[in-house]
Amino acid sequence: MILQAGTLSDRLALALAQLVGLAVLAGVLSGIVVLLYRWYTRDRIQRGLPVLVGLAGVSVSLNTMTALGQVIEPTGANSPLSPETALFNIAAFVVAGLTAAGAVDVGDRFGNDLFAATGSTSVEGEVSRVVEAVGRVIAVDLPEEIDDIVGYDPVAAETKAQLANRTFLFPKRLTVSDLEDRLRTRIKGDFGVGHVDVDLADDGSVEYLAVGARVAGIGPTLPPETAAVAVQADPAFAASSGDVVQVWRPDPFERVTTAEVRGIAGDVVTLAVDAADTPKLDAETEYRLITLPVESRTDREFASLLRAAEETMSVVEIESRSPLAGQPVGSLDVAVIAVRQADDGIEALPDRSHVLAAGDAVYAVAKPERLRKLEAAATAPEATAPTETADATDDD
Structure with a gap:
């Protein structure tokens, strides 16, 4: 801090002007960091880094001012140990920190509006056409014809129509494998597609694209002439999916049918039973289940695991x-x-x-x-x- 000799009002005016200048310096440095980060990543930066850069600039400026003050007037108000200098430094850091923190919001809002004004496209974040023109992104164009994956349920024609000829943009410096993974994730997340089979060339162009879906629920794993029924029951302690059980009605105590356990949630058990036995079960009765000493059906267990994978x-x-x-x-x-x-x-x-x-x-x-x-x-x-x-x- 450099305080020239003069009246108290002159020194206060000079100190206030220096505080304003330091605050402006911190705000400008913080805003520049925010703009650069928004331009490069298209995301909002955390508040800590811009504030730290702004305070670093204030610190350098204060050290320079202190060094010059010692040359001009080695003792007195310009001494780094004087009360006036200490109070000024504290006030400078407080004001600069608040200004730098406020500049983060202002700079991010300004940068967002500035880069969005160039026009954005449907893609990874808010990447603009200007960015695409200078080669900072990879444009992936989906083909017009999209195949079905063999072994999976077909995707609705409306979804395929939305995917056809669509363009996705991704950051550069991605390997072909990483780009394929990101493309699969985007298609699955944005369009509700269960499975994506895609091959990309070295330049990022799509050589092959197929999509598939699977129907939710346990229906596809049920054998023919079999239905799934949810009933209130008291299953055995060791009962689990795949176990074959006898279903008994408590009053009067009689066996209703034989079924396979497909799922347990508290006192609600989903049973796979013959379609002809479905009318024998009702939602009001609480049944008793007796596990039979037979091996689980490995074929059905394999089908269930494969379906979920x-x-x-x-x-x-x-x-x-x-x-x-x-x-x-x-x-x-x-x-x-x-x-x-x-x-x-x-x-x-x-x-x-x-x-x-x-x-x-x-x-x-x-x-x-x-x-x-x-x-x-x-x-x-x-x-x-x-x-x-x-x-x-x-x-x-």
Whole structure:
């Protein structure tokens, strides 16, 4: 702080002017940080960093003023230990901190309006067309034709129409894998699609896109001629989904039917029963369940787990000229649960060294994009050489 000799009013006026100048400096530095952050990330910055930058600028300015004051007047009011200097520094930091904090809101609002005025598009955050023009984003254009994923329920035609020819923008410096993951997340979250199979080229263009959905509930895992009924019941302590139970009515005490437990929530149990026995159960009676000493149905348990997972199952047949013929099971990028050989029947959970042969059918569990690549590899490559030769002959 530099306080020149003079009247008290002169010194107070000079100190007030210096406080205003320091407050303006802190606000400007804080606002610049906010604008830069909003421009680069399109998000609101936390208050701490801009305030810290503003106070840092005030601190540098105060140190400079103190050093100059000691050169001009080594003792007296300009001494860093004098009460006047200490009070001035405290007041400067308080005023500068409040100004820098207020500049965060002002700068963020101004930056948001400024960058939004250039026009935004539907995408990752509020990225404007100006940003896209200077090459700070990757534009991903969805194709007009969107396929269905085999093994999943089809997505509604209205949803496909909304996705067709849509453009998404993402930040640069993403790998192809990261870009695919972000695109899947956006499509799932914005359009309620259950599963997305997409392949991107190195430049970010979409080479293949398919979507799929699955119906909610337990209906798809129920066997034919079977219905799911929720009843009030007192299940056994160890009862769980998949257990086969006898359903007994307490008054009069008699057996109603045999069912399979599909879910338990307190005293409400969801049972899978024969459709013909459904009228025998009512919502007012509290039944007693007796667990039968039988093994759980592993096929239904597997179907339930597979239905809830991201993966699905497919059966792929190896053609005679496929590059997979002669390859071991361990070389496949999928989980192989069985192989149906042309002459030796089905081998469940084959060893990784098991060699595939032409005519084998591979039962594989994986995500849709990996199953699609497996199906493509299992198909014999097209013979292009004769066509090329014929074209060359025609040219001659």
